[in-house]
Amino acid sequence: MSKLRSFQMCCNQRERCRHSPFQQDSNFSQIQVTMRRRRKLNLTFVQFLFLLSISRFASLRSDELPKMACESPPYASFTFCNASLPVAARAASLVAALTLPEKIQQLSNTAAAVPRLGLPAYQWWSESLHGVASNGPGVAFNGSVRAATGFPQVILSAAAFNRTLWRALARAIAVEARAMHAAGQAGLTFWAPNINVFRDPRWGRGQETPGEDPLVAAHYAVEYVMGFQGQKKSSVAGDDDSSLSLMLSACCKHYTAYDLEKWGNFTRYTFNALVTEQDMADTFQPPFQSCIQEGHASCLMCSYNQVNGVPACARGDLLEKARKEWGFQGYITSDCDAVAIIHENQNYTASPEDSIADVLKAGMDINCGTYLLRYTESAVKLGKVQEEDIDRALLNLFSVQLRLGLFDGDRARKHYRRLGPKNVCSHEHRELALEATRQGIVLLKNAKSFLPLSKDAVGSLAIIGPAANDATIYGGDYTGVPCNPISFLEGLKMYVPRTAYAPGCIDVPCQTTYGFEEAINTAREADVIIVVAGLNQTEETEDHDRVSLLLPGKQMELVSVVANASKNPIVLVLMGGGPVDISFAKDDPLVASILWIGYPGEVGGQALAEALFGDFNPGGRLPVTWYPESFTHVPMNDMHMRADVSRGYPGRTYRFYTGKVVYEFGYGLSYSNFSYRFLSTPIMIKLSASTAETCISKQTKYAMKDGLDALKIEDISSCDALRFHVEVSVFNNGDMDGSHAVLLFWKPKTRGEGFPLKQLIGFERVQTRGQGETKVQILVDPCRHLSTADANGKRVVPLGANVITIGDLEHEFIIEA
DSSP: OOHHHHHHHHHHSTTGGGGSTTTTOTTHHHHHHHHHHHHHHTOOHHHHHHHHHHHHTTTOOGGGSOSSTTOSHHHHTSGGGOTTSOHHHHHHHHHHHSOHHHHHTTSBSEEOOBGGGTBOOEEOOBBOSSSOBSSSTTOOOSSSOOOOOOOOOHHHHHTTOOHHHHHHHHHHHHHHHHHHHHTTSOOSBBOOOBOOOOOSTTOTTGGGSSOSOHHHHHHHHHHHHHHHHOOEEOSSOOSSGGGEEOSSBOEEEEETTOOOSEETTEETTTOEEOOOHHHIIIIISHHHHHHHHTTOOSEEEEOSSEETTEEGGGOHHHHHIIIIISOOOSEEEEOTTTTHHHHHTSOOSSSHHHHHHHHHHHTOOBBSSSHHHHHHHHHHHTTSSOHHHHHHHHHHHHHHHHHTTTTSTHHHHHHTTTOSGGGSSOHHHHHHHHHHHHHHOEEEEEGGGOOSOOTTTOOOEEEESGGGGOGGGTTOSSOOOOSSOOOHHHHHHTTOSOEEEEOSSSSTTOOSOTTHHHHHHHHHHOSEEEEEEEOOTTTSBTTBOOSOSSOSTTHHHHHHHHHHHSSSOEEEEEEOSSOOOOHHHHTOTTEEEEEEEESOGGGHHHHHHHHHTTSSOOOOOOSSOBOOGGGGGSOTTOOOOSOBGGGTBOOSHHHHOOSOOSBOTTOOBOSSOEEEEEEEOOSEEEOOHHHHHHHBOTTOEEEOTTSOEEEEGGGBSOGGGGOEEEEEEEEEOSSSOEEEEEEEEEEESSOOTTOOSOEEEEEEEEEEOTTOEEEEEEEEOHHHHSOEEOTTSOEEEEOEEEEEEETTEEEEEEEEO
């Protein structure tokens, strides 16, 4: 007789139940009551048995639980532990097993344990922006892993314009993150990347992003997520993302139009971003759309700010767009305390319960913070939230955890058993960090080919600036504990032992001239002077925007006095993520060369020395426009991207900004001189009558309000059929081999109202030998690349003459319908 049948008979005969294995259970009398209720409620015996089994474990303490769900035999028999079932079925089973109070306890980043189901507590919040970071409570450097590779900050990696590099970085970070999870020092859900567009040069968190161009941000998002999540097709059938198993979960943030921390009277917690449909469609949303559609991100974070009067986490239309239009299958988390501020700071709702109702019904799933823990139950009692709203959120949360293997017991450990502390701070990852820094460094000035320096000709060096000997600031924000950081001073001493150092300023803010005299005396004694200036986290960081684009404090004065004291023109090295107005140095003959090194990570000292002495050929390009100080008169809270002459508004980013620049987007020199030649380009993209019937609807062509004709993208039935390749020859006219980023831009020859001045449509990183030639192809999708948004947020392709450019090279072609 089966155990199930035997037990059923036992429970129908009360005397024999004394011999049941459940006889000593303290909840036995409750079980008998439950049995009677089963008959009244007409439950099946299997349903009853499930309730009975979970009640058996109700008295267990959290410290008695296994470290992983479904690990030990008493718990592994639950339906949600059955790895042969589809994720959706398992998630639904787990939701059904929870009581309402237990469900509510899962709606925070610190999800509570459920002892009776054998579920340990789980921390959703870990960070991995450019290496495993210590910002979130999910990561700790207090066990067998004491450090993790400090890769360069995102803005510097973005300057490489190298998609292959971006994916490799994400993959390396994932390996270290999963290894730290195996050591019990990290979670599996990480809240990166930050793919907001770097709209304003003063933004304190611009350093975390891939820059100001939405196409670059979109490509970076895809490469990061694909590299980090390590998605694989599950053995359980399914055609969508829900069938993909995950090594880790990545989270695209901050959705959406988030790019202000604290400026004037505005703060990120209460800022209402007023965004036009036009700007939303072709600037703010594309990175998130790509992150979901192409990268298959498993998490989306809604931001603090309001978007056109509604809190981002309560914008049901935007969250629904992600799920229904873009196919998002994952969980949506709030930024930390972003739900609390809806009532407490923004005064958007009348009560905390209304805030809970708004975000859950909008489609948010989990709150970083405790607000849902405190007010969801009362929201249910008041009828503002239904249990079904909570169930929907939990299905999304548990589905991601299931895809991560958190309910697969020991099977998950076996799958990644090769990863451990030995995989963190590896030589391979350090070399990758070094290569990323090399590729990102941007040479901004090199008068009379002052660089590279000759090891034989330089007898002595002096490096000046407080950052020169402080490797702790090389990571920027959202960093962890670096493995073995090398300062600029240490790196240079490897090349020139006679390298002197003077801080010049007490610290990076440099509010006094104390230290100037020492710096001047040090400069007088050396053959070559390197001054390190720029920004650090006292100038730009989370919750802190800049008010000026000039060098902080008296740094400009320091550069000038050292340059005047030096025997030879100096080299200026700039740190920081945001643009800096260094017009004074750009035009000063006493400043021979300028390099931007961003936040270079743990190998910054080695990379800088290699760049200065020509061990590699700098090939990075600026991922943001460097504006003059006069741009600070533009209100940071003005979200408009396009210029408006009627009110003296200059626009933003290289796509729309009409003012003067210090350095333009995509600018970057090299120790070589590169030139280009088009090998294959279209002369005309023409749609004949028959083609129009198959590819484009007859109602597509329309006149925009300025009279220009355009094609509506939504009416094109096959964008794939319109794609073409641009083939280019890249010539290295110097003697030094060089890795070089080729940037392909597009612009309509006749610029319509709201059209970009130019727009990046493709890029490739190529290695070309000295005096050599490299051929490269760039795929162009007219629907995506040769289009912009109209006033209604609809993407359109302008008809007539169009131009593609690389460097100074231009090619004109026609689009007809």
